[in-house]
Structure formats: structure tokens, C-alpha cells
Amino acid sequence: MDIVVPIKMVPDLVEELEIDAEGRDLDRSFLKLRLSEWDEQALEEALLLKDKHGARVTVIALDTGDPDETLFTCLAKGADRAIKLTGGEAAQGSSRATADVLAKALKGIPHDLILTGVQAVDDRDGQVAVFLAEALGLPHVSVVSGVEPAGGKAVVARQEYAGGVMAELEVDLPCVLGIQAARESPRYAPVSKVRQAMKTLKLEEVAAAAPEARAGSTVRRLAKPEAGGRAEILEGSPEEVADKLLAILKDKGLVRS
Amino acid sequence: MSQDIAVVVEHLGGKIADVAFEMLGKGRELAKATGGRLLALAAGQGLAGLVKELGAADAVLLCQGAGLEPYTPDAHQKAFAAAVKARAPRVTLVANTTMGMDLGAGLAAELGWPLVAYCRDARLEGGTLVATSQIYGGKLLAEAQVAGEHAIVSMLAGSSPAEAGRATGAPAVEEIAAPAAGPQRVRFKRLIQPAAGDVDITREGVLVSVGRGIQSKDNIPVVEELAQALGGTVSASRPIVDQGWLPKTRQVGKSGMTVKPRLYVAVGISGAPEHLEGMRGAELIVAVNTDANAPIFNVAHYGVVGDLFEVLPLLTEKIKSSA
Numbered sequence: 407m408d409i410v411v412p413i414k415m416v417p418d419l420v421e422e423l424e425i426d427a428e429g430r431d432l433d434r435s436f437l438k439l440r441l442s443e444w445d446e447q448a449l450e451e452a453l454l455l456k457d458k459h460g461a462r463v464t465v466i467a468l469d470t471g472d473p474d475e476t477l478f479t480c481l482a483k484g485a486d487r488a489i490k491l492t493g494g495e496a497a498q499g500s501s502r503a504t505a506d507v508l509a510k511a512l513k514g515i516p517h518d519l520i521l522t523g524v525q526a527v528d529d530r531d532g533q534v535a536v537f538l539a540e541a542l543g544l545p546h547v548s549v550v551s552g553v554e555p556a557g558g559k560a561v562v563a564r565q566e567y568a569g570g571v572m573a574e575l576e577v578d579l580p581c582v583l584g585i586q587a588a589r590e591s592p593r594y595a596p597v598s599k600v601r602q603a604m605k606t607l608k609l610e611e612v613a614a615a616a617p618e619a620r621a622g623s624t625v626r627r628l629a630k631p632e633a634g635g636r637a638e639i640l641e642g643s644p645e646e647v648a649d650k651l652l653a654i655l656k657d658k659g660l661v662r663s
Numbered sequence: 664m665s666q667d668i669a670v671v672v673e674h675l676g677g678k679i680a681d682v683a684f685e686m687l688g689k690g691r692e693l694a695k696a697t698g699g700r701l702l703a704l705a706a707g708q709g710l711a712g713l714v715k716e717l718g719a720a721d722a723v724l725l726c727q728g729a730g731l732e733p734y735t736p737d738a739h740q741k742a743f744a745a746a747v748k749a750r751a752p753r754v755t756l757v758a759n760t761t762m763g764m765d766l767g768a769g770l771a772a773e774l775g776w777p778l779v780a781y782c783r784d785a786r787l788e789g790g791t792l793v794a795t796s797q798i799y800g801g802k803l804l805a806e807a808q809v810a811g812e813h814a815i816v817s818m819l820a821g822s823s824p825a826e827a828g829r830a831t832g833a834p835a836v837e838e839i840a841a842p843a844a845g846p847q848r849v850r851f852k853r854l855i856q857p858a859a860g861d862v863d864i865t866r867e868g869v870l871v872s873v874g875r876g877i878q879s880k881d882n883i884p885v886v887e888e889l890a891q892a893l894g895g896t897v898s899a900s901r902p903i904v905d906q907g908w909l910p911k912t913r914q915v916g917k918s919g920m921t922v923k924p925r926l927y928v929a930v931g932i933s934g935a936p937e938h939l940e941g942m943r944g945a946e947l948i949v950a951v952n953t954d955a956n957a958p959i960f961n962v963a964h965y966g967v968v969g970d971l972f973e974v975l976p977l978l979t980e981k982i983k984s985s986a
Binding site: 417419422423425447501502524525527528529530531532533535536537540541545546547548549562564565566567568569570571572573574575576577578581584586587591620621622623624625626627628629630631636637638639640644645647648649651652654655656658660661662 | 675680733734735736737760761762764765767768769771772773775776777778779780781793794796797798799800801802803804805806807808809810811814817848849850851852853854855856857869893901905906907911912914917918919920921925926933947948949950955956958960961962963964965966967968969970973974977978981982985
């Protein structure tokens with residue numbers, strides 16, 4: 407089975423996000439990027455399928471946000487191919503345009519199963535998994551945690567609903583699944599192994615096709631949420647803060663006074 | 664082009680999701696601005712019983728057929744695409760739920776309309792649709808102008824009051840022909856109910872909830888001790904459960920449980936929209952986080968910007984010695 411995992415780099419939310427002078431986008435000059443956490447889960451699910459049932463895993467990314475080291479990390483973890491789509495800057499910031507570019511690239515890449523993150527922290531115009539499926543004319547399922555082969559022509563995907571309820575859906579191959587979580591925590595690739603991959607392996611480069619022009623939406627203001635409704639922040643040393651919290655809990659009858 | 668506003672109504676096990684009522688309330692505001700009708704759209708089988716709960720809508724469009732119950736993404740997308748294409752509403756609201764994630768982008772792609780996802784608000788300014796998305800883990804709001812005559816807007820749960828869209832009545836019902844039932848590419852196998860756990864966190868009065876900030880499984884006792892001192896139970900955000908540090912039955916949020924305890928202490932939880940959805944209804948919310956910009960502080964009543972490993976043991980001791 408050929409599994410393709412489209413991945414992308416996103417701002418690391420651990421860092422402070424600065425807004426640019428126009429107030430419409432992030433200030434990207436010092437932005438720290440990381441692999442989207444849902445894509446990391448999608449890769450893990452692909453590697454688990456490979457470990458258990460055998461598969462060829464291809465990771466593919468637009469060449470935006472400097473994905474090289476991340477792609478080598480994917481190879482170090484066990485992916486078989488890593489492809490970088492060069493010149494795809496026009497698609498940056500749009501899931502829909504990213505899906506266009508990926509769909510055109512996938513015409514030349516074998517794919518039985520496409521696993522990618524169900525969402526990303528910046529996919530304001532929608533989810534890549536669904537747009538990609540539609541562009542390729544394939545069935546899709548979102549919010550999947552757990553994929554198993556079902557014969558050679560389908561997979562069983564577990565789709566999560568609210569309240570811990572899940573459905574098992576049998577999906578014909580090829581298909582696109584938006585992964586929420588892999589069955590196990592994403593594996594770790596030691597730095598030495600990543601370095602070795604960087605020295606001995608090569609990223610394949612494919613020129614990105616142009617995304618289609620279509621009506622969309624334009625951000626006119628990017629801002630932090632209004633201060634209204636914000637928590638009253640308790641100030642002081644840990645000791646003082648603990649005293650204040652205790653007083654509040656006593657006042658509300660949550661701790662006996 | 665019609666000036667109608669459509670709301671995709673989700674239901675599971677004969678129960679309409681709360682977020683559908685929230686969207687009907689929001690949809691009514693939009694319909695007032697456009698002068699159009701408010702349409703509720705539902706797909707499935709045996710839906711007549713749901714109609715009376717959808718009194719907030721001017722009309723209910725039902726797409727019914729054996730292939731539409733239970734839910735599958737492929738069949739439902741076809742059904743809703745047929746309904747939406749026929750009515751060509753100005754704005755179609757879907758929820759940012761599992762079904763909404765399948766359908767929102769699916770409909771947008773199939774119809775060639777723009778989608779704005781993760782919205783907390785949508786309104787019309789003149790004739791222009793303006794939608795505000797909550798992105799970057801809830802840290803930023805992006806207000807966007809939407810081009811075109813039609814758009815799909817995906818709404819986050821808890822963005823507007825459900826009461827505004829909850830009305831009984833007898834709205835006009837229109838049946839939409841179900842797509843031809845042929846071989847399906849996505850087939851429902853079975854529904855899996857959550858395993859009964861040691862505790863039911865939806866029934867607990869006090870929850871001390873733990874997130875990524877706890878750093879390691881070995882640190883879980885720090886929150887367990889506080890929960891014990893408060894006579895409560897430990898719950899968690901998704902990453903903790905995905906790591907296997909606490910069982911799935913303890914998960915609060917979109918794909919976990921929705922809880923409304925008297926006290927919710929969020930420890931090391933940044934407060935992504937998926938988590939807030941499950942706990943914003945708690946009576947008293949206290950948050951402890953090292954990041955002063957963490958979105959959890961937007962829903963908490965009291966906040967501590969600091970190290971949980973310093974504050975929690977002190978608080979636990981003080982509670983114990985005051986009892």
C-alpha cells in the first residue's frame with residue numbers, strides 16, 4: 407500500500423505571536439515554525455500501518471516555512487520518500503490553494519491512502535484533507551483516530567464524535583483521512599539519526615503547479631481577543647497567590663472555612 | 664441569488680446538537696440583515712419528530728432516505744449539496760464539529776464557494792459578509808471580508824446563546840429528494856460508545872483538569888493531591904489522554920466530555936477552542952498557566968500566571984490545613 411502524508415509547517419504557539427504593522431497577518435520575521443501537530447499524528451498513524459502491515463510512506467510538503475529538517479526527521483522516523491514542492495509560495499496561507507497544488511502533484515505519485523492532519527492552527531479557510539479529497543474526487547473522513555486495512559481495497563477508519571462516541575466507517579481506497587490522533591504517541595527520532603538522514607538521504611524536489619484562482623476571504627484585522635471577560639489575575643508570590651485562591655474558594659463555599 | 668440563511672442541523676440518536684440552536688439564533692440575526700428566510704436543513708431518516716424543535720426557522724428542509732441514517736460523510740455531503748444548491752442561500756452555517764468538518768469544506772469544494780472556518784461571529788455589513796475566526800489555538804482572532812454571492816461559515820460551539828434559536832413551533836416542511844442510493848464509498852459499520860470508566864466526570868462537582876503544562880506522567884500526583892483536597896476528581900485536556908497519561912473517560916472538550924462543575928481548575932491548559940467548548944459552562948473557573956496570553960484566561964474567572972509546581976502544592980497544603 408502506498409501511503410502519502412502531506413505535512414506543513416505552522417507557527418509554534420509556545421512562542422509569543424506578534425502581529426505585523428498592517429494588523430492583518432503575523433509578523434513573520436522572527437516566527438518560529440514547527441511541524442503541525444495533527445500532521446505529526448498523521449505521520450505516526452502511517453508509520454504504525456507500515457510497521458504492522460507493510461506500506462510505502464511518502465511525506466510531501468510545500469517549500470514554505472523551511473521544511474527540510476522536518477522532512478529529514480520524517481525519513482529518520484521511517485518514511486520512505488520525502489518530497490518538497492518548490493515554488494509553491496502562492497499557496498501559502500490557504501488550505502484550498504495548498505490542496506490544489508498537492509492534488510496536481512499527487513497525479514504523479516502513487517497513493518492508495520492519504521493521511522494528513524484533520525486541521526492546523528492556521529487553516530482559516532478550511533481543512534486541507536477535505537479540499538484535497540474533493541480535488542482528487544476521492545472519499546474523505548475527518549477527525550479520525552485509528553486506521554486499519556480492510557481487505558486490499560478499503561480501510562476501516564474510526565471517526566470521533568462528541569462525548570467519546572466513535573463510529574467505525576469502511577472507506578474505499580484511495581481515500582483521504584483527516585487524522586486527529588494516531589493510536590500511539592508520535593515516535594521520537596534521535597538527533598543523531600536525523601543528522602545521518604541529512605547526510606545520506608536526499609529530498610526529492612518537484613515543481614509546484616499554480617493553484618486555481620477563486621473567490622475567497624481576506625483578513626482585514628488580526629488581533630488578540632478583547633480584554634473584556636478576561637480572568638482577574640491574582641498577583642503576588644506563590645505563597646500570596648495560594649492564600650488569595652484559598653480565600654476565593656472559601657468565599658464560594660468550595661473549601662470549608 | 665437568494666437572501667436566505669441556511670443552517671445545517673446536526674443530530675445524533677434523535678437529539679439535536681446544542682450548537683444547531685446556537686446557529687439558528689445567529690442565522691436569525693443574519694436573515695434579519697438580508698431580509699431573507701431562515702432555513703434549517705437536516706438529513707437522515709424518520710426526522711419528522713425533530714421538526715417541532717426547529718420553530719426558530721421559517722422553513723425546515725428535510726432530506727430523508729435509508730442511505731442517510733446513520734451518518735456517513737459521503738452520503739450526507741451529497742444530500743446537503745443538493746439542498747444547498749437548490750436554494751442557493753446567501754450564507755450557510757455549519758458547526759465546527761466532526762460532521763461540520765466533513766461537510767463544511769466538502770460543500771465549499773463541491774459548490775465552489777468560499778469557506779470561513781472556526782468562526783466566533785458572522786455578520787453582514789452592507790451587503791458584505793464579515794466573519795471572525797478564532798485561530799492559532801485560540802490566541803488570535805482574524806476578521807475577514809468574504810467575497811462572492813454565497814459562502815459557508817463554520818461556527819465554533821459556544822459562540823452565541825442557544826436560547827436565541829430554541830423555539831418550538833410548526834415551521835413549513837419541505838422534503839428534498841435524497842440522492843440516488845447506489846453503492847457507497849463510505850460505509851457505516853458500527854457505533855462505539857465510550858467505555859464506562861471509574862468515574863463520570865460530567866457528574867463531578869469539582870474538577871482539577873490537567874494539560875500539557877504538567878510535562879510528565881510522573882507529575883500527575885501534583886494535581887491528584889489538589890483534587891483530593893478539594894473533594895474532586897482529575898480530568899484532562901486531549902494531549903494528556905493521547906499520551907496515555909490518563910484514561911479517555913477523563914477527557915474534557917470537543918471529542919471528550921462537556922462538563923459543568925461548580926469548580927473547574929485548569930492546570931497547565933492553554934485553552935484551545937476544542938478544550939474551551941467542553942468546560943466554558945463551569946460555574947467557577949480558575950486557571951494556572953505560565954503563559955499570560957494563554958486563551959484559557961479569556962474564559963477563567965480567576966487566573967494565576969505562574970508555575971503550577973510552585974502554586975499547586977502550596978494551595979493543596981493550605982486547603983488541607985484549613986479543613
